Amino acid sequence: MSIEAGGSTRPSLICREVGARYGLLEACRNISLQVDPGEIVALIGPNGAGKTSLIGALNGTVAGSGEVLLNGNNLMGMATHRRSRAGLATVPEGRGLFPTLTIGENLALGARLAPSTERAAAIEEAAGRFGFIRERWNTAAGSLSGGEQQMVAVAKCLAGRPTVLLLDEPSQGLAPIIVGELAEALNGLRTTGIAILLVEQNQTLVSITADRFVLLAAGQVVSQGGRAELADRERMAMAYFK
Amino acid sequence: MAFVEFGLNGIFLGAVFGLLALAIAVVWMTTDVVDVATGSYAAAAGMVAVWAGPPWGALLGILAATALSGTMGVIFLIFRRLGATRDTILIVLCTIAYTFVIESALQSVFGTDNRFFPSVPGAFDVAGVFLTFQGVFAFLLAVVLLAGLLAALRWSPAGLLMRASAISAKSASLTGIPVRRVQFVVFLLGGAIAGVAGVLASMSIGVSYSSGFALSIVAFSGAVVLGRVTVSLAFTGGLLIGLAIALGQAYLPQGWDAATAPILIVAVLCSGLVSRDMFHGARP
Amino acid sequence: MTRSVRLSRISPVLIILGIAITLAIAGEVRPSIYATSVTIGFFSLLALPLGLLYGQGGAISLAQGGFAAVGAFTTAILTVKFGWSPFASLVVSVGLPAILAFVIARPLLRLPELSLALVTISLVMIFKVVFERAERLTGGYNGITGIAPLPIIGVERSYAHWTVWTAVLIVAYCYASYVESGRGRALNAIRVDRLLAESTGTNVALELSSLFSLSAGIAGFAGWFYAHYIGFMAPDSLDPTLSANILFMVVLGGRKSVLGPIVGASLFTLASDLLPGTVTQGMIFGSLLIVILVFFPDGIVSPGMMRWTRRRATTIPEAKNTPGVRLERA
Numbered sequence A: 001m002s003i004e005a006g007g008s009t010r011p012s013l014i015c016r017e018v019g020a021r022y023g024l025l026e027a028c029r030n031i032s033l034q035v036d037p038g039e040i041v042a043l044i045g046p047n048g049a050g051k052t053s054l055i056g057a058l059n060g061t062v063a064g065s066g067e068v069l070l071n072g073n074n075l076m077g078m079a080t081h082r083r084s085r086a087g088l089a090t091v092p093e094g095r096g097l098f099p100t101l102t103i104g105e106n107l108a109l110g111a112r113l114a115p116s117t118e119r120a121a122a123i124e125e126a127a128g129r130f131g132f133i134r135e136r137w138n139t140a141a142g143s144l145s146g147g148e149q150q151m152v153a154v155a156k157c158l159a160g161r162p163t164v165l166l167l168d169e170p171s172q173g174l175a176p177i178i179v180g181e182l183a184e185a186l187n188g189l190r191t192t193g194i195a196i197l198l199v200e201q202n203q204t205l206v207s208i209t210a211d212r213f214v215l216l217a218a219g220q221v222v223s224q225g226g227r228a229e230l231a232d233r234e235r236m237a238m239a240y241f242k
Numbered sequence B: 001m002a003f004v005e006f007g008l009n010g011i012f013l014g015a016v017f018g019l020l021a022l023a024i025a026v027v028w029m030t031t032d033v034v035d036v037a038t039g040s041y042a043a044a045a046g047m048v049a050v051w052a053g054p055p056w057g058a059l060l061g062i063l064a065a066t067a068l069s070g071t072m073g074v075i076f077l078i079f080r081r082l083g084a085t086r087d088t089i090l091i092v093l094c095t096i097a098y099t100f101v102i103e104s105a106l107q108s109v110f111g112t113d114n115r116f117f118p119s120v121p122g123a124f125d126v127a128g129v130f131l132t133f134q135g136v137f138a139f140l141l142a143v144v145l146l147a148g149l150l151a152a153l154r155w156s157p158a159g160l161l162m163r164a165s166a167i168s169a170k171s172a173s174l175t176g177i178p179v180r181r182v183q184f185v186v187f188l189l190g191g192a193i194a195g196v197a198g199v200l201a202s203m204s205i206g207v208s209y210s211s212g213f214a215l216s217i218v219a220f221s222g223a224v225v226l227g228r229v230t231v232s233l234a235f236t237g238g239l240l241i242g243l244a245i246a247l248g249q250a251y252l253p254q255g256w257d258a259a260t261a262p263i264l265i266v267a268v269l270c271s272g273l274v275s276r277d278m279f280h281g282a283r284p
Numbered sequence C: 001m002t003r004s005v006r007l008s009r010i011s012p013v014l015i016i017l018g019i020a021i022t023l024a025i026a027g028e029v030r031p032s033i034y035a036t037s038v039t040i041g042f043f044s045l046l047a048l049p050l051g052l053l054y055g056q057g058g059a060i061s062l063a064q065g066g067f068a069a070v071g072a073f074t075t076a077i078l079t080v081k082f083g084w085s086p087f088a089s090l091v092v093s094v095g096l097p098a099i100l101a102f103v104i105a106r107p108l109l110r111l112p113e114l115s116l117a118l119v120t121i122s123l124v125m126i127f128k129v130v131f132e133r134a135e136r137l138t139g140g141y142n143g144i145t146g147i148a149p150l151p152i153i154g155v156e157r158s159y160a161h162w163t164v165w166t167a168v169l170i171v172a173y174c175y176a177s178y179v180e181s182g183r184g185r186a187l188n189a190i191r192v193d194r195l196l197a198e199s200t201g202t203n204v205a206l207e208l209s210s211l212f213s214l215s216a217g218i219a220g221f222a223g224w225f226y227a228h229y230i231g232f233m234a235p236d237s238l239d240p241t242l243s244a245n246i247l248f249m250v251v252l253g254g255r256k257s258v259l260g261p262i263v264g265a266s267l268f269t270l271a272s273d274l275l276p277g278t279v280t281q282g283m284i285f286g287s288l289l290i291v292i293l294v295f296f297p298d299g300i301v302s303p304g305m306m307r308w309t310r311r312r313a314t315t316i317p318e319a320k321n322t323p324g325v326r327l328e329r330a
Helices: A051-059 A080-085 A103-111 A116-128 A131-135 A146-158 A176-192 A203-209 A227-241 B002-031 B038-052 B056-082 B088-110 B133-155 B157-167 B169-174 B179-204 B211-224 B231-251 B256-270 C002-029 C032-056 C064-081 C086-109 C113-133 C157-180 C182-192 C194-199 C204-230 C240-253 C259-274 C281-295 C303-313
Strands: A013-022 A025-035 A040-044 A063-070 A088-091 A164-168 A195-199 A212-217 A220-226 B123-126 B129-132
Touching: A013 A051, A025 A040, A025 A051, A025 A063, A025 A195, A025 A212, A025 A220, A040 A051, A040 A176, A040 A203, A051 A063, A051 A080, A051 A088, A051 A164, A051 A195, A080 A088, A080 B169, A088 A146, A103 A116, A103 A146, A103 B157, A116 A131, A116 A146, A131 A146, A146 A164, A146 A176, A176 A195, A176 A203, A195 A203, A203 A227, A212 A227, A220 A227, B002 B038, B002 B129, B002 B133, B002 B157, B002 B179, B002 B211, B002 B231, B038 B056, B038 B088, B038 B179, B038 B211, B056 B088, B056 B179, B056 C281, B088 B211, B088 C113, B088 C240, B088 C281, B129 B133, B133 B157, B133 B179, B133 B231, B157 B169, B157 B179, B169 B179, B179 B211, B211 B231, B211 B256, B211 C113, B231 B256, B256 C086, B256 C113, C002 C032, C002 C157, C002 C259, C032 C064, C032 C157, C032 C182, C032 C204, C032 C240, C032 C259, C064 C086, C064 C113, C064 C204, C064 C240, C086 C113, C086 C204, C113 C240, C157 C182, C157 C204, C182 C204, C240 C259, C240 C281, C259 C281
Parallel strands: A040 A195, A040 A212, A088 A164, A164 A195
Antiparallel strands: A013 A025, A013 A063, A212 A220, B123 B129
């Protein structure tokens, strides 16, 4: 596995035998993967494969088991807000914005996770990544278009200077052209050294952003590999698991 | 003129209900719990204030109310910790049981009398309308508190955290906000506001050990009467309920005014004016 | 399969019959126990239909005590002021709350739980104001005294015991049969997913309204019985606190089973008999309620604790004869 990406030799996120369950129902188990700084790893697989549940187990919104190491600290068992403070940011399904608050307030809330001296700079930097944010600073986040909301959601996470960013289906409900913009933005994050775990069904987005992919089916890892192998493997897997 | 006089005095009385409605609304919006014991916190504040006497009794009363609501906050946190997906109605039932506890405690300590804290003396006359300084004082204090709360919610960092937690507990905790702690602080805040309302009540209508439940019902009707539940609408609703009750006292046969608040609750909730979302445990 | 179904319908009824017989034997030895058992039976009559409505249909109500008060005042007014026979007034005592409940059910039962709780408790407060203010009919705060005892049953405690427990047995049997029936299963689907239940052709509104009306009717019957047994009815006799307590009985006893409300009613009666003092009782009682709600939100008779409660419910300890919430003729 590549460990040079982003110029660091230490992986940001390591999952060891992570499982997620809802009461008696086990959504996924025994999932081990790692994401290096500046790397984008796509978590793919058919509906019901356990992708979103895995994200939940990582950020603490779903009961999980196993180990989630972030810069060497095990997050499993911690409360959700502590995991966020430790540097694990999530853009959940539905984007996780506060729709009645303004864009500025959303970013300010995100920036609370950055060290207090860096907050202003962090907001500035995050806002600068998406041109429209500055212009519509005092607009309620809920009044933006789906694509804009997705970008504000990413910016809100970036403002907190996270180590790892979990993105759950960012392309959902977006027009293809917007997906392209989003991909561009994600690729632009590579230089910041943030490790990104991207859950995605949209093949275009995966193929233009992901460095590697992990294929999940029926709650387990069935295959993984680099971007080159992605196209064949995914097509095959999708056909197989349909 | 009599109508205007009843109306104004009703609005002054409504200041107490407005504050209580406000207390119920902030807790409701942030935790999904309608704290039925809110009126009892107010009753406790009034009783303690009367017992300790002016001037510090008022402060002591407010502290007592805050301590009581803080205890409810702790119960809420334990309840949530033991099961995050539990039915919110159970914690509402807890607040009803807590009302019994507070009523019984107040009765054993202070007895059954309706008690009064010394009110602001004096009255004045504006174009034939007779008003008390106490009423004006209560109204102004309530408005100042409301303005302070709105300003704090709008501009302070803590206010932003509260607003975010009220919108979505899940999104808030993913943003690193310690939602449970915010909710606890909101319980304290609700208790303190109810405490102020209780002291004001003891200065005008008086409080007894059993005032709590009726105060809660009146306050809840104030919180929902305008359809949407927000801080300022709850307060305004409380004022209107005060007005309705005062006019009821003046123009309805004696005693029927007690039905004003429950009738409004039935009418407003059954008409579907209040959004269903307010009643759904949006918490994960 | 059919055998186990029938057993599950009969066994709670048998357990209740066991409780009733045990209490009757104890009552013959110590007559004061009859007072306790009549009180338990009265509360059970109010709590059982609410258990069905809430536990199976998911619709909460804080109005059971209020409907009982309507039934009690109806018979008090008709028999004392208009000279009706108690059996003629029974029809009205049951019918009036039932019809009232059916009429208000439509807008009410659409409401989410929390809102429904607050609306029903408001209804009870309105009832109370009406009882206090319609002085010419209800006697205002003083209420109505001198309500005649029922013929045959009279004030004889053992007869009262068997009257109220027979009613409890009938209601429990109907409850158990209903849950097993197709309509009962459909009702249960309402609680889980209302939209789904509607899409399978269940008339959710009608089903819930009927149940709400039925539980109000049974409460009216309980109130009718209460008025004639106690001989006195005032607005404070069956007040809003009673309605809250009935709901607590259901929740604490276990809202998902037939036995739950009866266990809840028993514990409540015993607790109010055994706890010291009337003034400090609320503190102990309320704290206990909170502890149970927080730590056992499913109540005592939850599926996992079934076996444990079966042993317990048949061996209710003897009660001391102390004042409290109990039914004794004034």
